[in-house]
Amino acid sequence: MIAMTTLKTQQCEACNADSPLISDQDRQELHRQVPGWMLVEEDGIEKLQRHFTFKNFVQALDFTHRVGDLAEQEGHHPAILTEYGKVTVTWWTHKIHGLHRNDFICAAKTDALV
Numbered sequence: 001m002i003a004m005t006t007l008k009t010q011q012c013e014a015c016n017a018d019s020p021l022i023s024d025q026d027r028q029e030l031h032r033q034v035p036g037w038m039l040v041e042e043d044g045i046e047k048l049q050r051h052f053t054f055k056n057f058v059q060a061l062d063f064t065h066r067v068g069d070l071a072e073q074e075g076h077h078p079a080i081l082t083e084y085g086k087v088t089v090t091w092w093t094h095k096i097h098g099l100h101r102n103d104f105i106c107a108a109k110t111d112a113l114v
């Protein structure tokens with residue numbers, strides 16, 4: 001059971017190669033808390049992805065830097081595609097080749113940067 005406290009106030013936990021992938025129930029519950037994110041699958045790996053739009057490249061780059069700072073704070077890192085007026089952020093947990101609670105926490109924290 002996932003506590004329904006606000007995701008963005010939580011910290012990522014250290015996870016290792018044998019941490020469990022998120023359960024179907026927890027995925028549904030946590031996805032409800034970050035509804036702007038798509039559940040996507042790439043190379044058999046489930047990920048959380050969202051597109052953020054901006055006026056120009058400078059604003060996109062500024063947001064990119066702030067997402068990078070968040071990643072360093074959490075010790076958890078996304079894939080970031082930075083384009084003119086658009087940033088695509090994709091979260092997943094590399095070491096378990098899929099989604100962990102940490103990815104939903106970071107998605108919520110990413111939303112708070114906009």
Ligand SMILES: C[C@H](O)[C@H](O)[C@H]1CNC2=NC(N)=NC(=O)C2=N1
Nearest residue numbers: 075076077078092093094095096
């Ligand atoms: C040693 C270092 O903490 C680990 O490699 C971290 C770094 N950031 C990470 N980020 C993500 N998204 N998944 C990981 O498994 C991961 N592992």
